[in-house]
Amino acid sequence: MIDVPLGALVGALIFLILLSAFFSAAEIGLMTLNRYRLRHLAESGHRGARMAHRLLERPDRLLGIILLGNNFANIAASSVATLIALEVYGEAAIGIAAGLLTLIVLIFAEVAPKTFAALHPERTAFPASFLLRPLLALFYPLVWLVNVIANRFLRLVGVSVQSRPREQLTAEELRAIVLEAGALMPESHQDMLLAILDLENVTVEDVMVPRGKIEGIDIDGDWTDVVGQLTTARHTRLPVYHGSLDNVSGIIHLRKVLNLMREGELDPESFRRGLVDAYFVPQGTSLTKQLLNFKESGRRIGLVVDEYGDIQGLVTINDILEEIVGDFSLKTFGRPEDIRSEDDGTYIVRGTVSLRDLNRRLGWGLPTEESRTLNGLIVEYLEDIPEPGTSLMLNGYMVEVLRTRGTAVDVARIRPMTPAPAPAPPPEQTSA
Template identity: 35%
Template sequence: MTDVILAFLADYWLSLLSVICLLVISAFFSGSETALTAASRSRMHTLENNGDERAGIVNNLIERRDRLIGTLLIGNNLVNILASSLTTSLLIGLFGDSGVAIATVAMTVLLVIFSEVLPKSWAIASPDRFALAVAPLVRPFVVVVGPISSLVNAIVRRILHLFGVNLSSDLPMLSAHEELRGAVNLLHREGSVIKADRDRLGGVLDLGELEVSDIMIHRTSMRAINADDPPETCVREILESPFTRLPLWRGSADNIIGVVHSKDLLRALAEPNVEPETLDIVKIAQKPWFVPDSTNLKDQLNAFLRRKLHLAIVVDEYGQVQGLVTLEDILEEIVGDIADEHDIDIQGVRQEADGSIVVDGSVPIRDLNRALDWSLPDEEATTVAGLVIHESKSIPEERQAFTFYGKRFTVMKRVKNRITKLRIRAAEDEGQVG
């Protein structure tokens, strides 16, 4: 029997070598598919900008991911089928009809271990390095076989269309912002990105989704100067104010006629023969800038930078003043105002000894979420009080309590129709509004 096998190997060594080469090529296709689909696009773009030609090839290949995968699958299946056919032919000549079963088992083991698991495990361990190594070899194959892959993809899409499944190669499943946000959240869960950095990156991504009305200082909390007050009163209010810019109104709070900067006031008072009693506050006021309350924060930030201004008056669609927004308000949406990720350090929030949180009703939901790592929804309401009113479908009385989103909200203080203070604690049993 040994002599027969040796004689067989002597006669068919070329075929055996061909099978081994095909297994190696199959491993190359499998590893290349895994590496090129898992490679970091951002890292490849960085390397390409730094002059790495191989990174440029990788970027060109993954721009049409469906064509790349289809081409590699075609190549992989071709070599697998050819290797299996050669092996079956060889073993039939050696063992007769039982050679089919032996070839099936042998090729299954060899293909799974050496052409699938091994190369893919290697590729996924270092996808960027693997992709850079194989990209120059994959590109010419994609150029040759790519049209066939495109044809196959078109046939597949047509078949799926018959069953009501429509695939679009132009529209990604996730937007670039969603992919970036998901990556940041994943890195945060893995411990690679701390909460503060995650919140800053999330703040940048949220700018396009938030409107000025979500972060503005409401007109009820807005500090402003009455131009009809005596000049010395206006001067004293401006100098005692913690803000460097204050709106100036006349007749009614809706009639904003200017914005007074404390530096302009000090500069005017430094002029010869100018006293607070004789100062014309209107003359030193800057022209007010009005912006719609529906402007998103990304556009408003760009407008602040373009105009080189720091404050804007927010109006609704009827031109009524709703509040004001500053450049600092938008920047705080990015950097936050939390001193330490484990401490509560936002105005209007106090943690009690029993673990509950006492919150002013005007505290923005986003600030509370960022401070406590909660996930209360802020789509329908901007403040905590607004959230309670929205969920309860009423204006609650004092000591009324509601349970939603895993939290127990108790109204501690109400002034007229405004909820001014609440206590929040973890709900023992999550349920609907009660």
């Protein structure tokens, strides 16, 4: 047997245990890196991130060099521990040395370094990449041989290493990432990102101004009345029609009207020349698609039509943007008298109020899948036109019909499940 000083054997054993700990930590650190953050850091020029990213492009080779080094260190440590046992106590101590080494390797070369690497993957993986890269180049023939044998075995069970799919996030996974951002992202930014993800599930009917609330100009009316309506209009763009909204002639921008007034040239003929063609939006169009349509067409306002071509409402680009950033324009269905809080914790709400607006402003959870307005929700639930005084429970909210008008609920009292915050003074909607 080769005569090696005991101190050298102990030093070699410590070195091999540390080497095993390095490979264990490198494996967990590299495999638990956030791939999207890694890609961002690599594209930003971070040297360690770029090195780690190149190693992870071929995980079979990376694992090959890591496991090769780890197993070499463990097996060599076992041999050195055996030599130390023979040197100190003789053959009787070999079993004790094996058991003691197993415990030491488990604690100091496996559990501890892997736990640290899992908690701090970047601090572990980036420095380790600078050592693994030259080791992979140095031992590439051996790693290649190991990988060829392993990959052929994987092909036998139907796994192809070369066809590894690119990682992609689903909408729900992206939503989870945004929610878990915590202090890294302001809450307002989180809300906007989540709202963008929800745009595909919201249609133009959910945000449009209903037909009955559209402010337009009847060109067949008395010209004096038309001019008066133009000077008092709350919106910058107005639909112009003949007798009925179903006979739309176009859209007028009040800036053109003001210019004509200033020049003293406003008359029915010049007014008609200032019209632009109306833009129609099919019912059921998602807000994501409609936002892109507005961008491509250069329009800011559209009339929502059903399958028969009848106008159902009006949607603007502001309505869609408000779904992302929150209310910043004036809403006609959000007038102070539409939602009024009472001292007893109840709310007096008009039946024409949008359920989505009601939920957003008061933090409620009224269902919006089937109905757009409070009146629609009540009528759908009862399957009848209720009489004043009718009470019902809607999704945990006590609703009492206070007044009806014709075939619709005009005013209702709602008692929320939990006290809701007082509604902020809501502005009126701009229809353009």
